[in-house]
Structure formats: C-alpha cells, structure tokens
Amino acid sequence: MNRKLEFSKRLSTALLQAGYKAEAAVLEREFNLRHYGKPMTLHGVNKWLKGESIPPYEKIITLAEWLGVPPDELMFGLGIKQKVEQERKRWDEEIGYQERELFEAFLALPAAQKKVVREVILAFKKAHSQ
Incomplete structure (x- = not known):
C-alpha cells in the first residue's frame, strides 16, 4: 500500500x-x-x-x-521495527563465538581479500541452494 x-x-x-x-x-x-x-x-x-x-x-x-x-x-x-528486532534476535541467538571470531577476522582483512572471501561464500551459498 x-x-x-x-x-x-x-x-x-x-x-x-x-x-x-x-x-x-x-x-x-x-x-x-x-x-x-x-x-x-x-x-x-x-x-x-x-x-x-x-x-x-x-x-x-x-x-x-x-x-x-x-x-x-x-x-x-x-x-519494520519488529522485522529489525527479529533479525537482531536471530543474530544474537544463532551466532556463537566461533562465528563471531570469524567475522572479526574477516573485518580485519584488506578490501581485496574481503572481496575474495565474499565471492567464495556467495559461491557456496549458490551451490547449496541449487
């Protein structure tokens, strides 16, 4: 609407x-x-x-x-507020220390390496969804 x-x-x-x-x-x-x-x-x-x-x-x-x-x-x-809160809740509940450690390592990478990691993850996601 x-x-x-x-x-x-x-x-x-x-x-x-x-x-x-x-x-x-x-x-x-x-x-x-x-x-x-x-x-x-x-x-x-x-x-x-x-x-x-x-x-x-x-x-x-x-x-x-x-x-x-x-x-x-x-x-x-x-x-919108409820949708954002649900997403935050999902992240807080489903992400453990290993994933947080991985995200921290990703954030510390230079931009070029972040791009490669992102492309690899998206390729895995695409392969998994097919």
Whole structure:
C-alpha cells in the first residue's frame, strides 16, 4: 500500500488513541500550539490525514511528542521495527563465538581479500541452494 496512506492511518489512529478527533481543524490547532517552526495550514494537515503527503521529520517529532508515539513508529509503523528486532534476535541467538571470531577476522582483512572471501561464500551459498 502507499506509504502516504499508511502514514495517514497511523496518524489518525494516534490522534484517536490520544483522545482527539482525527479531523484537520483539530490537528491544525493542536499541532500549531506545540510546533515552534513554521505553522501548518488547514490544507496542509488535511493532506496528512488524506494520505496525500507526509510531514518532514521535524514535524514528525512534534507529532510524536504530542501524541505519545515513537517517531519511527508514527513514520514507518510497527512492522519494520519488529522485522529489525527479529533479525537482531536471530543474530544474537544463532551466532556463537566461533562465528563471531570469524567475522572479526574477516573485518580485519584488506578490501581485496574481503572481496575474495565474499565471492567464495556467495559461491557456496549458490551451490547449496541449487
């Protein structure tokens, strides 16, 4: 689905959960009370709610602080955060000291040798997947 529409859904949900109506007039008034930069117009915030635009990062921060939602969650949703956490968990659980030692040795290699090692590993992966 469209990133702008997804953002608008998350914004509307955050507004409702914070006890506000998901309406442009409410969003404009409350946002401008809290944001110290250029104020938003009714038309501008309406575009956020309709999924026509996404605010710049400094305005995401103001929204997140006001609505009590982490800015990354407001901007990207929980799906990405959960996916990253699962990948980290996998690395933490599945990689033992021998693999860590191997990665440290790899990182210490010069660039040309890293390239050779990478190509060998990818060749093994390709052969294994066939």
